[in-house]
Amino acid sequence: MSTPRAFVASVPRGFGDLLAREIREFGGLDVRERGNTVAFTGSLEVAYRICLESRVASRVHLEVLRFEAVDDASIYAALRSPDWVAHIDSAGTIACEWSGRHPAISNTHFGTLRLKDAICDALREKTGRRPDIATFEPSVRVHAHAVGTRVTVSLDLSGEGLHRRGWRGDTGEAPLRENIAAGILMRAGWPEIAAAGGGFIDPMCGAGTFVVEAARMAAGIAPNHRRRYFGFLAWKGHDAELWQRLVETSEARAATGLAECKARGLRLLGRDQDKRLLRDAAINASHAGVGEIAAFEAGALDTAAPPTPQGLLCTNPPWGVRLGDLAAARAVHAKLGDVLRERFQGWEAAILSGDASLGLELGLRAHRVHSVLVGALECRLLRVRVGESAARDLRPRQGSQIDVSLAEQPGAVMFANRIRKNLKQLSVWQRREEVGCYRLYDADMPEYAFAIDLYTAADQSERWLVVQEYQAPAQIPEETVRKRRSEALAGLVVATDINADHVHLRIRRRVKRGDQYTKRDERGEFRVVGEGGLRFRVNFEDYLDTGLFLDHRATRARLREAASGKRFLNLFAYTGTATVYAAAGGASSTTTVDLSATYLEWARANLALNDFASPRHRFARADVREWLAAAAQRGERFDLIFCDPPTFSNSKRMEGVFDVQRDHVGLIEDCMTVLAPGGLLVFSTNAQRFRLDEGLSTRHSVRDISRETVPPDFARNTDIHRAFEIR
Numbered sequence: 001m002s003t004p005r006a007f008v009a010s011v012p013r014g015f016g017d018l019l020a021r022e023i024r025e026f027g028g029l030d031v032r033e034r035g036n037t038v039a040f041t042g043s044l045e046v047a048y049r050i051c052l053e054s055r056v057a058s059r060v061h062l063e064v065l066r067f068e069a070v071d072d073a074s075i076y077a078a079l080r081s082p083d084w085v086a087h088i089d090s091a092g093t094i095a096c097e098w099s100g101r102h103p104a105i106s107n108t109h110f111g112t113l114r115l116k117d118a119i120c121d122a123l124r125e126k127t128g129r130r131p132d133i134a135t136f137e138p139s140v141r142v143h144a145h146a147v148g149t150r151v152t153v154s155l156d157l158s159g160e161g162l163h164r165r166g167w168r169g170d171t172g173e174a175p176l177r178e179n180i181a182a183g184i185l186m187r188a189g190w191p192e193i194a195a196a197g198g199g200f201i202d203p204m205c206g207a208g209t210f211v212v213e214a215a216r217m218a219a220g221i222a223p224n225h226r227r228r229y230f231g232f233l234a235w236k237g238h239d240a241e242l243w244q245r246l247v248e249t250s251e252a253r254a255a256t257g258l259a260e261c262k263a264r265g266l267r268l269l270g271r272d273q274d275k276r277l278l279r280d281a282a283i284n285a286s287h288a289g290v291g292e293i294a295a296f297e298a299g300a301l302d303t304a305a306p307p308t309p310q311g312l313l314c315t316n317p318p319w320g321v322r323l324g325d326l327a328a329a330r331a332v333h334a335k336l337g338d339v340l341r342e343r344f345q346g347w348e349a350a351i352l353s354g355d356a357s358l359g360l361e362l363g364l365r366a367h368r369v370h371s372v373l374v375g376a377l378e379c380r381l382l383r384v385r386v387g388e389s390a391a392r393d394l395r396p397r398q399g400s401q402i403d404v405s406l407a408e409q410p411g412a413v414m415f416a417n418r419i420r421k422n423l424k425q426l427s428v429w430q431r432r433e434e435v436g437c438y439r440l441y442d443a444d445m446p447e448y449a450f451a452i453d454l455y456t457a458a459d460q461s462e463r464w465l466v467v468q469e470y471q472a473p474a475q476i477p478e479e480t481v482r483k484r485r486s487e488a489l490a491g492l493v494v495a496t497d498i499n500a501d502h503v504h505l506r507i508r509r510r511v512k513r514g515d516q517y518t519k520r521d522e523r524g525e526f527r528v529v530g531e532g533g534l535r536f537r538v539n540f541e542d543y544l545d546t547g548l549f550l551d552h553r554a555t556r557a558r559l560r561e562a563a564s565g566k567r568f569l570n571l572f573a574y575t576g577t578a579t580v581y582a583a584a585g586g587a588s589s590t591t592t593v594d595l596s597a598t599y600l601e602w603a604r605a606n607l608a609l610n611d612f613a614s615p616r617h618r619f620a621r622a623d624v625r626e627w628l629a630a631a632a633q634r635g636e637r638f639d640l641i642f643c644d645p646p647t648f649s650n651s652k653r654m655e656g657v658f659d660v661q662r663d664h665v666g667l668i669e670d671c672m673t674v675l676a677p678g679g680l681l682v683f684s685t686n687a688q689r690f691r692l693d694e695g696l697s698t699r700h701s702v703r704d705i706s707r708e709t710v711p712p713d714f715a716r717n718t719d720i721h722r723a724f725e726i727r
Helices: 015-025 044-053 072-080 107-126 180-189 192-193 209-220 240-261 275-287 322-344 356-362 403-407 410-432 478-494 549-563 577-584 598-610 623-635 660-673
Strands: 005-008 031-032 037-042 057-069 093-101 140-147 150-154 199-202 268-272 292-300 311-315 349-351 368-372 378-383 438-442 452-456 465-469 528-533 535-541 567-571 589-596 617-621 638-643 673-686 702-704 722-726
Touching: 005 044, 005 356, 015 044, 031 478, 037 044, 037 356, 044 057, 057 072, 057 438, 072 107, 072 150, 093 107, 107 140, 107 598, 107 702, 180 192, 180 209, 180 311, 180 349, 180 378, 192 199, 192 311, 192 403, 199 209, 209 268, 209 292, 209 311, 240 528, 240 567, 268 275, 268 356, 268 438, 275 292, 275 617, 311 368, 322 349, 349 356, 349 478, 356 567, 410 438, 410 478, 438 549, 452 478, 452 528, 465 478, 465 567, 535 598, 535 673, 549 577, 549 638, 549 673, 577 638, 589 638, 598 617, 623 660, 638 660, 660 722
Parallel strands: 093 140, 199 268, 199 311, 268 292, 311 349, 567 589, 567 638, 589 617, 638 673
Antiparallel strands: 005 037, 005 057, 031 037, 057 150, 140 150, 349 378, 368 378, 438 452, 452 465, 528 535, 673 722, 702 722
């Protein structure tokens, strides 16, 4: 038996225990789970099996060097010290990567260059030539990671992410990585359910990721069965004979497992309303080798039915990541809850929810809730055993049902005291600045998890409260959740002296996907409130947001101050509040761009409400990136631009999926192409983990104004948004 070597395998956050279990089954020793990595020792066979057979691993690294160094010279010397000839063919290609922070190397790009130079210099000295650099499918990929002065250097045996199985074609909207999908299926107990003869359905399957991964799991097909590229294939330490033996064993297991599935008539079902995505799903299943046991059919969610008496329903419903889409997402979750209760009694359900509040809409109690990081979003995996014991409804009720008699309860008194304290603390600022709409409370006390906004009519005749309840953890009993809510609402009404009928709890109507921007009915639900001496229409019931983002109050004021005589452009304009401010500041013209016809209609109404309706104010319904490209070709220029994109967007009218962290550089550069000389771009985002690309500062003048634009009523949450001035 060969001498054990040191390895580290990475895994999506939330699945470390599953990877650790796999590694032990493959023969790994001294297995240590550390967040999104698992360290272990073992033979090369263990590492090969992870690359081939692990369903959740992202990458596998073989440690070749560990050292401690305090300065650049000693780092370079240490990086040259391994026998790189034993690992890398000088006639091949390499890719290098440096991560982490070292006191002498804080810039990862510089660290990458030092790693590459050390390896190439060492190889040139011994062989007379150096390998070429390749970012795509290099012969060997080398990674160095620094933690303080300690550095670990390893070879990436996977070469590229192990989620790239090789079967996926068109990803459709908001694709889920294959290893995350597999981890969810494992967490939901699908291997055991499949072994017991249970069925499988994904009623909103998109391009079929869950169906394909579930089918391969049921048939025992290795996740990277027939994947053509790995990082060890051109590594000089590669054991080709061992690898071939593992591949042949995998081929035999796949053939046997697939035959057994077909013999017992196993059919995994994927359904979706989008026939184009279903065609992609069928192609993906064929490429994955499971086309004979995976079936796809078109159909609405409310027509889904169980294909077998028992089994697993696993799905990734819409998350509502674009601002106006959450209402539709809530409706879909509510409909899914209805379908589960009515037709899937006795089934297991695994539902990936991108917003903590969406789980309430199911009306079902999850017996287990797991955190899963998907991209930059922390999501919840809700596991439900569908039956009478799972039924619950924790959704808040309308304000008219508030029981004010509970105001004397200790919890209500405590909550009322907190509200009075907040009112007093904000009163001086609120009167001085004449602020009528502001954040009154934001989970100040953990046991009362609400965000509460107070709105005042423009004529001071009425006030309203908008209460958003954060989802309670699954382990908190239903009775406790109801009791705290009732106490808080009773205390809120007493402390503010606002009529219970004017408390809005953000209940969402049920709508078909794509109808999220339409009004519920004509009940006069739009109100007029005041801000900064201007008037705006708001709606407390029919939409996800009221129409006025309170945390951007200071940003809008800055735009008004800068707008005099300027050509103003408002991108991702929402209800056009920034346009109204710019018009009030004396902008010579305004252009308002958004993809939603409803929002543009709302923006027009806001301008008219302030007597700014004029041909000088243009509106464009378009995808912002496409509109910017066309405007640049037309030679249009603007002196002042406000760009406040969604964190994510997968609107049907847009091509692909917009991710503000990934795509902000291109978006900002597109804005700069239409910014006039001496002009100003104000870029803002509510993405919680947003980091502006450092390269933008090398091309433009960038100033972070985030702290300056967070108003006093949001002082509890200074990370509510990020804002930048770019010139």
